[in-house]
Amino acid sequence: MTVRAIALVLGVSLLCDSAVLAAEPDIAVQKLPAVTESIPVATDVRLGGDDKQTRFVIDLTQKVDVAAFTLADPYRVVIDLPQVTFKLPAKEGEHGRGLVKAFRYGLIMQGGSRIVLDTKGPVRVDKAFALSAAAGQPARLVLDLVATDRDSFLRNITMQDRGARASAAKTAIVAPPEVAGDARPLIVVDPGHGGIDSGTKSGSGQDEKDVVLAFGVMLRDRLEKTGKYRVAMTRSDDTFIPLDERVRFARAHKASLFISIHADSIPRSEGQAEGASVYTLSAHASDAEAARLAEVENKSDVIAGVDLSSEPNDVANILIDLAQRETKAFSLQFARDLVGEFKATTRLHMHPLKSAGFIVLKAPDVPSVLVELGYMSTKDDLVHLMSADWRARTADSLVHAVDAFFAPRMAGAGGGVR
Ligand SMILES: [Zn+2]
DSSP: OOOHHHHHOOOOOOOOOOOOOOOOOTOOOOOOOOOOOOOOOEEEEEEEEOSSSSEEEEEEEOOOOOOEEEETTTTTTEEEOOEEEEEETTTTTOOOOOOOOEEEEEEEETTEEEEEESSOOOEEEEEEEEEEOOOOEEEEEEEEEEEEEHHHHHHHHSSOOOOHHHHOOOOOOOOOOOOOOOOOOOEEEOOOBBBTBBBBBBBTOOOOHHHHHHHHHHHHHHHHTTTSOOOEOOOOOSOOOHHHHHHHHHHHHTTTTTEEEEEEEEOGGGGOSSSSSEEEEEEOOOHHHHHHHHHHHTHHHHHHHOGGSSSSSTTTOOOOOOGGGGHHHHHHHHHHHHHHHHHHHEEEEEEEEEEEEGGGGGTTOOOEEEEEEEETHHHHHHHHHHOOHHHHHHHHHHHHHHHHHHHHHHHTTTTTTO
16 A cells, blocks of 8 residues: 555656656646555546647556657557556557557556557657546546657667666566476477467457467366376466567476467458468478468567567577477477377368468477467357367367377386376
């Protein structure tokens, strides 16, 4: 209560040094009613202005600290907040106004939410401030943007506090407790997207991030039940995890297999597609569809407003070279096993085995596959994806494929596996 009360008094913290803190003069600061310990709720959003100046306002149930910064290529403005529950009108954010093309919002880490505005061109954050509830108005977050040129925009970015930005999206993935002498292989289950990055959407509004999380949890439980594996998830709730972080986690814990779970969608104009596909890593996409998909999936960090330029990037730059040959062979072997298992239980895509340059598959030492369970955009596939029965059958197929993959090595290990 006290901490929150102090935060309410302090109100604003700014990262963008060009921003001027200025409360609207006509708004009297008055004492708030009793503050609850609950998470603030964003209840409404407004955009006003034109191509020169645009104001972005969010109504909140409590005043929150706000920090804003800009990112280039594509041009974005990122607003970091403490954890906020977004209860904004549906589809809000899909259409912008003035300098703002579109915006999205969600959890970026435990205790932290983020709003990312895509802007039509280079902009400057003129003001970013929070207002307490007053004169019958709710608490608000106000962001004023003005158009600028690319040179000034880039200059401004270098002046921003890089350290603060880089740490903003750091989420620690929880590893399973290491038990001494536990030689069982570690499998990392990686539900795609999360938090501010919803992934694709079905026509009826289901988010990929929720579908793949539900499936991932089911898969973890079934793998654990075999007793043969240790299992870790890159996320087990609605939190955003950067792509590199997922890979780093698998490598740091010497995972024996990395399984990324996704659900695809294609625009109606591109015809119909259905069924599951299994992807492995390759420098050159196996076909146009694989290339399109990798491009979409690799955008996750951009969507979340992660500043890749300041990240020590030991994964994205790894060359696919000879050192990865063995890993590639294992990845492909598991992908083939999996497609074989899926044949019996799951509808498969016409060309179910494909490859492309997915960032999340780039661990040079961990066999990795990315499973697209089906198409959120295809009615029958969506029925499957939403069915607990289908998910259970498909997860069982995955477990069988994992068993087949590890069986030779477990036998060779002389019973070192329980
Ligand atoms: Zn995805």
